[in-house]
Amino acid sequence: MSEHNNMHDLDETADKTVAAINKVDAKVTEMRQRRMADPDTLGDKALKMIIPSLAGLVGGKLFQMVWNSVMARVHPRPDDDVKDQQQGLMMSVLFAAASAAFGTLLTRLSDKGANSLVHHMQIKRDR
Structure with missing residues (x-):
């Protein structure tokens, strides 16, 4: 058994x-x-990832340069330092919010552009 x-x-x-x-x-x-x-090849996927990333990186740096340039014009003298310290937190929050909004907008636009570019390339490839 x-x-x-x-x-x-x-x-x-x-x-x-x-x-x-x-x-x-x-x-x-x-x-x-x-x-x-x-339909996406490895190159298509890379483009869809790289283009928005580079756009966000370059856009963030440009935004920071513009922000620093504007802030240098608004408070060019050292005697403004006391006033700047009082407004420092508010300006930091404003910079963070504006930078995030700009970065989001730029990333979305570049993402749409990358998708459109890849779609156009796929149509040409399929002909």
Whole structure:
């Protein structure tokens, strides 16, 4: 009887193993189909990532340069330092909010531009 139980246990183990392998196979097939249906090449994906990142980086630096230039004109003298210290927190918050808003706008616009560029490249590639 123990030989019969061992065979039964072996059959159950084999069935579970086959079911697990079939599940993995189905997942791999699904992932391959999704990859094949994706029109983006590796270069397309890189462009979609790099363009908004560079635009955000360059835009942030430009915003900071403009901000510093404006602040240097508004408070050019050292005797304004006491007044600047009092307004420092408010100006820091204002800078952070304005910089974040500008960065978000720039990133969204460059993201749309990158997507449009990639879409145009895909149309040309498919011809």
